[in-house]
Amino acid sequence: MLKIEGLTAGYGQAVILRDVALTAEAGEITVLMGRNGAGKTTLMKSIMGLVKAQSGRICLGETDLAQLPPHKVPGSGVGYVPQGRRLFSELTVAQNIEIGLGAGPKDPASRRETRDEMLELFPRLAERMNQRAGTLSGGEQQMLATARALCLKPQLLLLDEPTEGLQPSMIEAIRQVMLQMRDRGLAVLLVEQRIDAVLDFADRVSVLEMGRNAEDFTRAEIAPGEARLRAHLGV
Numbered sequence: 001m002l003k004i005e006g007l008t009a010g011y012g013q014a015v016i017l018r019d020v021a022l023t024a025e026a027g028e029i030t031v032l033m034g035r036n037g038a039g040k041t042t043l044m045k046s047i048m049g050l051v052k053a054q055s056g057r058i059c060l061g062e063t064d065l066a067q068l069p070p071h072k073v074p075g076s077g078v079g080y081v082p083q084g085r086r087l088f089s090e091l092t093v094a095q096n097i098e099i100g101l102g103a104g105p106k107d108p109a110s111r112r113e114t115r116d117e118m119l120e121l122f123p124r125l126a127e128r129m130n131q132r133a134g135t136l137s138g139g140e141q142q143m144l145a146t147a148r149a150l151c152l153k154p155q156l157l158l159l160d161e162p163t164e165g166l167q168p169s170m171i172e173a174i175r176q177v178m179l180q181m182r183d184r185g186l187a188v189l190l191v192e193q194r195i196d197a198v199l200d201f202a203d204r205v206s207v208l209e210m211g212r213n214a215e216d217f218t219r220a221e222i223a224p225g226e227a228r229l230r231a232h233l234g235v
C-alpha cells in the first residue's frame with residue numbers, strides 16, 4: 001500500500017529525514033516511534049507533501065505522492081489527522097464534518113451516507129452536532145478530526161499521536177476506531193510514544209532515530225523485542 005524509499009527531507013537548509021524507508025500495508029496498523037525530535041511528524045508531513053521530499057519515493061500503490069502538489073494528496077487516498085487536531089474551532093461539529101465532506105464525493109446521496117457512517121462510528125459527535133468544535137473535550141476533538149479525515153474515504157489513514165493527553169475511556173474509543181479501520185482494510189499509520197500502547201495493538205513498529213531508520217519490528221517481533229524498543233526510546 002504505502003512504500004517509502006530513500007526519503008530525504010527537511011526544512012530549508014536543515015535536513016531532518018535521511019534515506020528513510022517505511023512500509024504500511026493495507027489491513028495493518030503500523031506504528032512509527034522514536035524519541036522527541038526524531039522526525040516522526042516530519043515524515044507524516046512529507047507523506048502529505050507539506051514538507052517537500054528532496055529525494056526518494058513515497059508510493060501509494062502506483063502513485064508517487066512525492067511528485068504531487070500537496071493539495072492533490074488527500075484526493076489520492078490519504079487521510080491525515082495532525083498533532084493538535086487543527087479543527088475549525090469557531091465552527092460547529094456539523095460544519096467541520098461538512099468541510100471534510102466537501103473534499104469527498106460530490107453527489108448528495110453519498111455525502112449523506114458518509115456523514116451517517118461517521119456519526120455511527122462516533123456517536124458522541126452525533127449528540128453534539130451544533131456545538132462549536134473549540135468547546136469539545138480533547139477526546140471529542142480527536143474524534144471530530146478523525147471523522148473529518150475519514151470523510152474522504154482514504155486508503156491510508158495517518159494519525160499523529162491521537163491519544164496524547166486523553167483520558168483512558170477516550171483512548172479506548174479512539175483505539176477501537178483504529179482497529180475498525182484496519183479491519184476494513186485501510187492502512188493505518190500511527191505516531192505513538194508509549195510502548196504500552198502498542199504492545200498488544202501494532203502489526204508493525206518502525207523506529208526512527210535522529211531522522212534515520214533505527215529498527216523495524218513485525219508483529220511477532222514486538223513483544224520479544226520490547227527491551228530493544230525501550231532502549232531505542234530511552235524509556
Ligand SMILES: Nc1ncnc2c1ncn2[C@@H]1O[C@H](COP(=O)(O)OP(=O)(O)OP(=O)(O)O)[C@@H](O)[C@H]1O
Pocket residue numbers: 011014016034035036037038039040041042043
Ligand atoms: N518548521 C520547522 N523548521 C525547522 N525545523 C523544524 C521544523 N519543524 C520541525 N523541525 C525540526 O525537525 C526535527 C524533527 O521534528 P519532528 O517534529 O518531526 O519530530 P518528532 O519525532 O515528531 O518529535 P515529537 O515526538 O517531539 O513530536 C526537530 O529537530 C525539529 O526541531
